[in-house]
Amino acid sequence: MxxxxxxxxxxxxxxxxxxxxxxxxxxxxxxxxxxxxxxxxxxxxxxxxxxxxxxxxxxxxxxxxxxxxxxxxxxxxxxxxxxxxxxxxxxxxxxxxxxxxxxxxxxxxxxxxxxxxxxxxxxxxxxxxxxxxxxxxxxxxxxxxxxxxxxxxxxxxxxxxxxxxxxxxxxxxxxxxxxxxxxxxxxxxxxxxxxxxxxxxxxxxxxxxxxxxxxxxxxxxxxxxxxxxxxxxxxxxxxxxxxxxxxxxxxxxxxxxxxxxxxxxxxxxxxxxxxxxxxRNHIDQLSLREILTLTPESFAAVFKGTAVKRLKLRGLLRNACVVAANQGAVDLLPELVKLALHPEPLVRAHAVWAVRVLGGEQRIESLRQSEQERIVLAEYEAELTT
Ligand code: B12
Ligand code: SF4
Ligand code: SF4
Structure with a gap:
């Protein structure tokens, strides 16, 4: 056959x-x-x-x-x-x-x-x-x-x-x-x-x-x-x-x-x-502030049906912290400081880095004492190269 x-x-x-x-x-x-x-x-x-x-x-x-x-x-x-x-x-x-x-x-x-x-x-x-x-x-x-x-x-x-x-x-x-x-x-x-x-x-x-x-x-x-x-x-x-x-x-x-x-x-x-x-062009109309303040609910609603949903909120917030630091967006320090308290260690790690790059280190110094996660502590301690 x-x-x-x-x-x-x-x-x-x-x-x-x-x-x-x-x-x-x-x-x-x-x-x-x-x-x-x-x-x-x-x-x-x-x-x-x-x-x-x-x-x-x-x-x-x-x-x-x-x-x-x-x-x-x-x-x-x-x-x-x-x-x-x-x-x-x-x-x-x-x-x-x-x-x-x-x-x-x-x-x-x-x-x-x-x-x-x-x-x-x-x-x-x-x-x-x-x-x-x-x-x-x-x-x-x-x-x-x-x-x-x-x-x-x-x-x-x-x-x-x-x-x-x-x-x-x-x-x-x-x-x-x-x-x-x-x-x-x-x-x-x-x-x-x-x-x-x-x-x-x-x-x-x-x-x-x-x-x-x-x-x-x-x-x-x-x-x-x-x-x-x-x-x-x-x-x-x-x-x-x-x-x-x-x-x-x-x-x-x-x-x-x-x-x-x-x-x-x-x-x-x-x-x-x-x-x-x-x-789904509306996605690229989102400002960085809107992205940094997404909640699980708003993330699910905005990215429903798009490839971005597979990145999950923590992945998107991670990337947004990097972009905020790269843009020198000091006006976003309040949002980034909040993210340094986020339940996901991955998000906290990148938020800590972004806050430090933007010169706001003293605003998160008190959070460092209670931080337990290795990947986040590493960001508090890292030498900044940017
Ligand atoms: C893994 C993967 C990735 C990885 C790795 C990409 C890579 N270049 O290998 C990452 C996450 C980085 C990625 C990124 C992107 N990806 Co992608 N990805 C894939 C996936 C799932 C497998 C690719 C793979 O096997 N890579 C291994 C390399 C070795 O194989 P390859 O790139 O397919 O094939 C090349 C080699 O065989 C080479 N080749 C052949 N003979 C020889 C000989 C020599 C000597 C050399 C050096 C090379 C060579 O030529 C081929 C074409 O480049 C395919 C889907 C699929 N099932 O194939 C989609 C796919 C390749 N991705 C796609 C897209 C759209 C992207 C992005 C544009 C997304 C984006 N905007 O961020 C970028 C483009 C990055 C880039 N310049 O390649 C499309 C590409 C469409 C197109 N027109 O080419 C695909 C086909 C998905 C799809 N179904 O449409 N991707
Ligand atoms: S070298 Fe790169 S940019 Fe130039 S024609 Fe080839 S693929 Fe396009
Ligand atoms: S990082 Fe480089 S190889 Fe990868 S998609 Fe961008 S330009 Fe292409």
Whole structure:
């Protein structure tokens, strides 16, 4: 029997273009196909990245290494992968307040793209006379090297900033992948040199992203040390932000798009229009004072349905304290002093640091006597380097 179950095995289905247009009709801006045969693109780079501990505390990436390197462990009998893109970026950040990653200004893409993938599954079933066991879809959180497969499928090319860069949409593209147990004709990659030169195929001599990164996290073209990356430090990293990176975080309260924003390829990016996006622009209207005074209730109400909710209030307050210190916001000292009494040690630690950076040390001196938590005491004692 064919891997993947008999009849539907290796047969090329009648009209792949019909499938492509039906999937585009669900709101996907890009629909590309590639074969999953041969070497897994980016596989060696991924293993070497893990070897160097560039993933930091994201242990789930290491745990899923075997699957990421072999789609057959994800869906036995898979023959093709459908790579989908949803264009989301067209709004420069509002310079006045704290800066949010652009993707955070929409309803959580995991929540909006998943139902569309579910519908895509139904389309695939009808189109190919397949069953739900013949495909598997993911957006972001699955064990699939989405950017590398997307490069092979010609969604775009890999920039020196490690982003998947589309000619039509720049890097403002969410990616999703569907593994299928049927053969689809492979679309061409952006450049035939892709296999030899996976990174920076169309970057030329430009190094704008590497030069602009405030923490030098792009340690070589296309290679990012997550432990230094502001996106990792403000979202994925759950503990105390190491002091050495705090000032480089600047105004970035959640995620970072600096290496994306400076990329000249984004000049050609079209305006986002997918029905899968729901703007939540009000988030970037919040002042730092409003953020520093959020309660569990107001946090839940404001960030409901956004990716930020997963950071939790303590993570957001941690980041807000860092931004307040970086902005020299002495007018926010009263709010920060209150946070030095917050029930979460993580918040107290960053509040203590911010108060000290802003010159308000004597205002929290009395709190120090009753402090028991090691991570907070360390902030009272630390030598300030900013
Ligand atoms: C872990 C992760 C992170 C980590 C690590 C990022 C990284 N660069 O590795 C952190 C938290 C830092 C992060 C940050 C961001 N992320 Co992220 N992240 C992921 C996740 C879950 C896995 C990525 C991964 O496996 N990284 C390991 C590296 C080695 O693999 P890679 O970057 O995917 O693949 C590269 C290498 O294989 C390389 N490569 C291939 N061959 C070779 C050969 C050589 C010699 C070299 C050097 C490299 C190389 O090219 C590939 C593309 O860069 C993916 C979703 C997924 N399932 O893939 C989303 C994903 C990559 N993230 C995404 C986004 C949007 C972001 C942010 C923009 C969010 C933000 N605004 O804060 C930033 C961008 C930072 C950046 N410049 O990469 C999108 C990217 C979309 C796109 N157009 O590229 C993805 C695909 C999620 C999605 N479904 O849309 N992310
Ligand atoms: S997201 Fe920000 S910190 Fe991370 S590599 Fe890009 S510019 Fe550097
Ligand atoms: S900024 Fe320049 S080097 Fe970086 S990805 Fe864009 S074109 Fe490539």
């Amino acid at each position: 064919e891997p993947g179950g008999g009849r539907q095995g290796t047969l090329m289905k009648p009209d792949p273009e019909q499938l492509r247009s039906s999937l585009a009709g669900l709101g996907f801006d890009v629909v590309r196909f590639t074969s999953v045969g041969g070497n897994t693109p980016g596989g060696a780079a991924f293993s070497s990245w893990l070897e160097q501990n560039h993933h930091g505390e994201m242990g789930w990436l290491r745990r899923s290494e075997a699957k990421r390197l072999n789609p057959q462990l994800v869906l036995e009998g898979a023959q093709s992968m459908i790579l989908l893109g949803v264009n989301y970026g067209n709004r420069p950040p509002d310079d006045a307040g704290p800066i949010w990653a652009r993707y955070a200004l929409h309803r959580d893409y995991h929540d909006t793209i998943k139902p569309a993938l579910e519908s895509a599954g139904k389309v695939i079933e009808t189109w190919g006379e397949l069953t739900a066991r013949d495909y598997r879809y993911y957006v972001d959180t699955g064990p699939v090297l989405e950017r590398s497969w997307a490069a092979r499928a010609g969604v775009g090319f890999t920039g020196k900033n490690a982003m998947l860069m589309s000619r039509d949409y720049g890097n403002w593209l969410f990616l999703a992948a569907i593994l299928v147990r049927c053969r689809l004709p492979s679309d061409e990659p952006v450049s035939h040199r892709w296999e030899d030169h996976p990174v920076g195929t169309l970057c030329g001599h430009c190094t704008a992203c590497m030069d602009a990164c405030p923490t030098d996290a792009l340690v070589s073209p296309g290679e990012l040390d997550a432990r230094r990356c502001i996106s990792y430090l403000t979202i994925e990293h759950k503990g105390v932000i190491p002091q050495e990176w705090r000032s480089a975080i600047g105004d970035r309260i959640y995620g970072c798009d600096i290496c994306a924003e400076v990329c000249p390829w984004n000049r050609f990016a079209q305006t986002a229009k997918s029905i899968l996006l729901e703007k």
